[in-house]
Amino acid sequence: MNFADPERSRLMYDARREREKERKKERGARQAVCNDKGALMDSSGRGSIDATTEALATLSEYLERSLDAGASLILVRSRSEKSDVYLGDASEAQTDWRRCGVIQNAMVGKILEATNSGFNELTIGNQTYRFNRSFTQVADHGAVVFSPS
Template sequence: MANVDNPSEPLLTLAEYLELSLDEGGVVILTRTNEKSFAVYIGDAMSALSEMRARGKIAAATALGIVEQTNPGWNQIVVGGQTYRFMRTFTQLEETPATVFTPT
């Protein structure tokens, strides 16, 4: 478990999207769109990309920071006093590699 008193921008960003996924019912999915950014989707990782809710783009440095500061499998982080539990997995969406964060 990572207890973060001064959370980094990547963990703050992840926490925001985990909250959104809990509100909307779905998982957080990151896919690289180009060298500088990743797209963020909320939805079912088994669905077609067109069926997912696009939630914006984040800088590649932020997305890579999220991956570097979390582990494959089960994770628990505390950001701003709030505990987030999730599983990080990988999948492929329409031939595009994707990282999936499933809140638990």
């Protein structure tokens, strides 16, 4: 890159700003279908909500429960089509965890695609969630752990 050419530098700067605007617009569109409680809304009138938005809304609901309980959210993957959802401390025995639901594995996959291993800061609706995502083993199943940060 030649920084001595002011015209080229300006064009590159403008292109980068346009990409940033597009990303913000996409994030805003995804957030527009979730309210601050994570409940799904269909404000667009399309009648269907894309799978990633639905997965993030579901994650939001369970993260709220996790925060209320002061515990980690633990998704225990199974070989069937569903994963069990628990609240608890992943370092304690599974018998000490509280089971609070079931999520389809396809949705768990979308949640994993939308988050990263390690620290995450994710805004869903008007709420920002900060958590660490890690993995553990439960019996002969893998588990994903979301711990509040």
